[in-house]
Amino acid sequence: MENFLYGVAENTGKGFFTAEDRRNFFLRGYPANVWVVGNNPKGALWVADKGVFKTKSEAQALVDAEVQAAQAVWDAQTDEEKADPFNTRPSDVILP
Amino acid sequence: MSTYENLHGTRVNVVSSNPSNPKEGEVWYNSTSGQLKGYVLGLGSFASGGTANTARDDLMGNVGTQTASLLGGGGPGTSNTEEYDGTSWTEVNNRSTSFFRVTNNGTQTAALGYGGYSPSPSPTAPQRYSISTEEYDGTNWTAGGNFPNGVQVAGGTGVQTASFQASGIFGPYTSANWATTTNEYDGSSWSNGGAMPAGRDISSVTGIQTAAIMVGGRGSGGSPNLNAVLYYDGSSWTSQPNYPEAGHGIVGSGTQTAAMFAAGSFPPGRSTNANTWDGSAFATTGSLSTARVQGIGGGTTTAAIVSAGSTPGGATGATEEYTGGSLAVKTLTTS
Numbered sequence: 003m004e005n006f007l008y009g010v011a012e013n014t015g016k017g018f019f020t021a022e023d024r025r026n027f028f029l030r031g032y033p034a035n036v037w038v039v040g041n042n043p044k045g046a047l048w049v050a051d052k053g054v055f056k057t058k059s060e061a062q063a064l065v066d067a068e069v070q071a072a073q074a075v076w077d078a079q080t081d082e083e084k085a086d087p088f089n090t091r092p093s094d095v096i097l098p
Numbered sequence: 099m100s101t102y103e104n105l106h107g108t109r110v111n112v113v114s115s116n117p118s119n120p121k122e123g124e125v126w127y128n129s130t131s132g133q134l135k136g137y138v139l140g141l142g143s144f145a146s147g148g149t150a151n152t153a154r155d156d157l158m159g160n161v162g163t164q165t166a167s168l169l170g171g172g173g174p175g176t177s178n179t180e181e182y183d184g185t186s187w188t189e190v191n192n193r194s195t196s197f198f199r200v201t202n203n204g205t206q207t208a209a210l211g212y213g214g215y216s217p218s219p220s221p222t223a224p225q226r227y228s229i230s231t232e233e234y235d236g237t238n239w240t241a242g243g244n245f246p247n248g249v250q251v252a253g254g255t256g257v258q259t260a261s262f263q264a265s266g267i268f269g270p271y272t273s274a275n276w277a278t279t280t281n282e283y284d285g286s287s288w289s290n291g292g293a294m295p296a297g298r299d300i301s302s303v304t305g306i307q308t309a310a311i312m313v314g315g316r317g318s319g320g321s322p323n324l325n326a327v328l329y330y331d332g333s334s335w336t337s338q339p340n341y342p343e344a345g346h347g348i349v350g351s352g353t354q355t356a357a358m359f360a361a362g363s364f365p366p367g368r369s370t371n372a373n374t375w376d377g378s379a380f381a382t383t384g385s386l387s388t389a390r391v392q393g394i395g396g397g398t399t400t401a402a403i404v405s406a407g408s409t410p411g412g413a414t415g416a417t418e419e420y421t422g423g424s425l426a427v428k429t430l431t432t433s
Contacts, residue, residue: 013416016185018146021421024384025143030370031388033411068411083217087320088156088199088251093367095410 006098007039007046008061011053023048030098033072034064038097062097069095110134116427125430134430140423142358142374143384147403148186150415152178155408158201158213159254160304160351160395164403164419166206167396170234172406173198173413175217179239181206182405182417193239195220197228201254201263202394207236208258210283213266215250223248227269231283233258243287247279251392253303255310255350259285264294264330265301265315276318280330282307292333298324302350302359304395308332309354311375314362316346323365329354342373342380347391351402351420358383358399358420361407363391368410372420374399383423388416398422 006028011018012035019029027048028040037053038061039045049055056064072092076084083089102125103109111126120126120137128135156173165184170193171177177196180187197214204210212231216223222230227248232239248269256262261283268277276297281288294312301315301324310330316323325344328335341348341359348362355377362369368389373380376399386404393407400422407414 013146013149015146015148015417019387021143021145021384024145024387025141029387031409031416033409065411072412088215092410092412 004041006058007041007049008056008058008097009037009039009049009053010035010056010061010064011037011049018052019048032061032065032095032097033068036061036065036097058097065095065097069093120427122425136428136430137425138428138430140426140428141382141384142372142400142420142422144360144372144386144404144418144420146387147184147405147417147419148182149417150180150182150187150406151189152176152180153413153415154178154406155390155392155413156199157392157394157406158199158251158300159203160349161202161204161209162206162396164397164401167394167403167405168202168206168209168234169394169406170202170209170211170232170239171196171200171214173408179234182403187415187417191238193232194241195222195228195230195232197223197230197250199250199392200228201252203254203256203261204234204258207234209234210242210254210258210261211239212242212245212254212263213249213252225270225272227267227271227274231288242285243283246281246288246290251300253301253312253315255303255305256283256307259283260307262291262303262307262310262330263288264291264303264310264312265298267299292330292335294328295335295337300346300392302348302362302395304350304352304357305330305354311338311350311354311357313341313350313359314345314348323363339379342382343369343371345369347408349390349393349395349404349407351395351397351404352399356399358402358422360386360395360402360404360420361390361393368408374422384420386418388414388418390414390416
């Protein structure tokens with residue numbers, strides 16, 4: 003059995019996930035509203051309730067698209083803006 | 099190998115049902131369930147809070163409580179201000195400045211915002227590093243006493259009339275420096291506090307002006323990442339046990355001796371990790387759901403808030419509320 007489930011869900015704020023959810027299953031948010039969820043019955047119920055399931059490759063593609071868009075914005079900046087040491091180019095994100 | 103008996107002077111009690119009034123740390127064997135049980139402190143955990151209307155990052159400091167916090171400005175260069183009521187964020191009157199890498203501290207009805215970086219010179223950031231201090235009274239931001247020197251990514255904590263700044267990068271832009279200088283605000287003007295042992299930036303500072311704790315950051319020049327922890331007593335600094343990881347942009351909440359630190363940049367990436375501090379040691383607690391760096395903290399080690407910050411996908415308005423662990427009967431296993 004795979005360790006994780008993948009889904010897309012918009013964080014609706016208060017109550018989107020609870021402290022009890024966090025105790026019941028692994029939960030990690032990524033760009034493009036992608037969530038990686040522990041593969042157990044409560045985790046699966048959470049994804050089904052809050053969003054839609056994705057395969058890992060579908061979820062990774064969504065993350066890649068958002069990160070690449072952010073990278074394109076960064077690449078379009080002036081050299082002076084890029085030289086700002088705090089202004090680092092968004093790095094690729096690999097889902098677990 | 100040590101045994102429970104050697105450590106505690108008594109053997110583990112064998113009982114048929116869990117004791118009705120166990121003491122913290124008590125361990126017993128439940129012969130009915132065939133399980134080793136203990137009355138121990140569980141891990142704290144994060145739950146989602148309301149999402150700020152304006153996503154933002156580049157924030158330093160901590161404001162208010164889990165049910166009454168504030169976001170005043172932040173990156174990318176916004177003056178937008180929002181108040182949190184424990185459920186949702188509401189936009190209120192904007193700051194008069196809009197810098198990157200600003201510091202907020204105080205309470206929701208008496209906050210302070212200062213420092214920051216401007217992509218171009220401005221009256222309040224003549225050398226791109228802001229000298230501006232703004233005071234928020236729960237309704238409006240008004241000008242406070244100027245910061246002595248332009249500063250960005252400053253660690254800051256305390257209340258509006260007794261704020262404390264330590265760590266940061268000082269201007270001018272053309273020759274930025276990581277001075278050991280600290281500064282204290284009395285509600286109208288800044289004056290020097292006790293100098294740090296060494297300059298650093300993007301450090302997490304929480305507590306009050308006369309009893310603060312500093313965690314992590316980057317060394318002078320922007321490297322290396324640090325795990326060093328320092329106490330400030332209002333005039334001098336003393337070292338404490340190291341933070342579990344070396345990183346910067348950690349979000350701190352609480353007091354000098356009871357604090358919670360979460361998130362941060364621990365190369366190669368941003369972190370979801372969180373740790374509590376009890377005045378003598380750090381302990382791992384439940385993690386954030388969204389990795390981030392440089393957000394705003396607030397509250398206590400049992401009820402804290404982490405809002406905004408920079409995620410791998412950019413600035414976020416996501417808020418997570420922390421509830422500290424509580425004592426409970428747990429089944430003790432080797433895993």
